[in-house]
Amino acid sequence: MKRGLSRLGRGLLLAGSLLLAGCEQRGAEGPREGSPPGPYRLTLEISPPEPVPGQAAELVFTLTQADSGAPVQDLQIVHERALHTFIVASDFSSFAHLHQEDLAPRPAADAASGVFRFPYVFPAMGTYRILNEFTHRDRSWVKHFEIRTQGAAAGPPPEAAVKLSRTVAVDDFEARLSTSPALPVAGHEAELVLELTRAGQPVNDLELLLGAEVHVAVWRLDGAHFGHTHSYTPEMAAMMRDMAAHPGSHSAAMMIEMMSRPAKLVYPGPVIPIRHTFPEAGIYQLFMQCAPGGEPRVFPFQVEVLPWKEGADVELRSEVPGA
Secondary structure (H helix, E strand, O other), X not given: OOOOOOOOOOOOOOOOOOOOOOOOOOOOOOOEEOEOOOOEEEEEEEEOOOOOOOOEEEEEEEEEEOOOOOEOOOOOOEOOEOEEEEEEEOOOOOEEEEOHHHOOOOOHHHHHHOEEEEEEEOOOOOEEEEEEEEEEOOEEEEEEEEEEOOOOOOOOOOOOOOOOOOEEEEOOEEEEEEEEOOOOEOOOEEEEEEEEEEOOEEOOOEEOEOOEOOXXXXXXXXXXXXXXXXXXXXXXXXXXXXXXXXXXOOHHHHHHHHHHOXXXXXXXXXXXXXXXXXXXXXXXXXXXXXXXXXXXXXXXXXXXXXXXXXXXXXXOOOOOOOO
């Protein structure tokens, strides 16, 4: 990616998961192990073990089979990358979406040993959540870590501030978010529509970013319920209709296959529709990444999600033709 991901989230050059009790912070005595447990083991070694804010630290992830310890060498490439890493401050003041391949081709030795590595600058003192996504044998998996920088106090991290504005400004861009229904309802699909202007004029020069017009990382403000979704295209709408008409179809494999194909631009702007189902009520933090003019930007929003009750408005008034 060119230039990192905006002032809100820069990967290498001053870039800046679920908060799981089982994500143990370890020191120099050994690697940290990602949660939750399962058939794969993902470990993280950081040098230095307690990163110094404002200084580059090296992150080394190693993915192995949990039972045998054998390195996993044949991950599927989904949205142009094998391992997607999200790093977010616990108060959501910084965000990054990173990959080893953003810096240089992955060395054969790393691929053979199941290793992914890259430097990262934790922008401020505090607690960070790191989430990794990977896909193997037509199933996607997530692993979570919690990291404290040097000087950060132990104990629960501070609560994130609530900012429910539907308009945000980043550099000379203005982003507006609308939702259908107006307030999403937990357990029911909602459509999120991002609309971009630059210096007051509609943005019509979006380019694909990692195979999609937009990547959206989602957390509830308490750190729970991570989600990662993308633009909702007519092709995706057709696939969802087909799956609904044929219950029992291999929906996960079909979705992964679609995300693994060569990408094509559907929405050059100024509007990008997204679909997401928020699992529980609460306030959610969204980081929307897209590339107007080919330059990556991150647009942060918060969305309130209502609990389900009889008579709640759950109707979708879609922006996607044929959806």
